[in-house]
Amino acid sequence: MMKLYTYAASPNSFKVVAVLNHLGLAGQVQILDLISRPELKPELKVLYPGERTPTLVDGDFVLWESNAIMQYLAAGVPGQTIWPSDRRGQADVSRWQCWQLAHWGRACGTLIYERLLKAMFKLGTPDETAIAEGEKDFREYAEVLDHCLKGRKWIVGDKLTLADFSVGAAMVYAQPARYPLEGFGEISRWFAQFGELEGWRKALPPPRPA
Numbered sequence: 001m002m003k004l005y006t007y008a009a010s011p012n013s014f015k016v017v018a019v020l021n022h023l024g025l026a027g028q029v030q031i032l033d034l035i036s037r038p039e040l041k042p043e044l045k046v047l048y049p050g051e052r053t054p055t056l057v058d059g060d061f062v063l064w065e066s067n068a069i070m071q072y073l074a075a076g077v078p079g080q081t082i083w084p085s086d087r088r089g090q091a092d093v094s095r096w097q098c099w100q101l102a103h104w105g106r107a108c109g110t111l112i113y114e115r116l117l118k119a120m121f122k123l124g125t126p127d128e129t130a131i132a133e134g135e136k137d138f139r140e141y142a143e144v145l146d147h148c149l150k151g152r153k154w155i156v157g158d159k160l161t162l163a164d165f166s167v168g169a170a171m172v173y174a175q176p177a178r179y180p181l182e183g184f185g186e187i188s189r190w191f192a193q194f195g196e197l198e199g200w201r202k203a204l205p206p207p208r209p210a
């Protein structure tokens, strides 16, 4: 049995759980949520001194970084189609996963932190300068995503891939974190499709206060 250390409400953990559900691996992975089980933190620290989640343990192999975990899980499932096996297909998906880590996730993360986490964990009042910066970044990157989605069902074409799971994860908080989505109709059309994915729905974090 593999083990996956998570923070259930975090998009980085959520996307891995959505992928393992989608791949039919739920019965092969024990999910250890550090929010409900903080006593497991020292165990994670031994495995990964960075102490971040998600972290996967598969026998003697310890793997951190959500996007690498998603690739590893998918590559182990014969016949799956969300992580292509050809060189360009993999590069295309990988490009979006890098973009998510470097740009998209950070812009969304600023708005999630200022508008949701601060209220949830009593971390002070929202910083309007940071919010303005987050909204500016969000619009800049949303423009790229919206443009690339034109004429495509999913991010890299007709098929759902890990690119969609990676970029879609932070969209779970689009409403409560009030992402400025006006004018980005392709993103809204694309994201509406996630509701049809059973593995995605099952992984959704609990509702958070607006």
Ligand SMILES: N[C@@H](CCC(=O)N[C@@H](CS)C(=O)NCC(=O)O)C(=O)O
Residues within 6 Å of the ligand: 007, 010, 011, 012, 013, 051, 052, 053, 054, 064, 065, 066, 067, 101
């Ligand atoms: N780039 C990493 C980010 C991992 C990360 O920052 N995880 C956060 C939760 S979203 C965490 O574990 N924070 C706990 C801490 O910093 O102590 C990934 O994609 O997995």
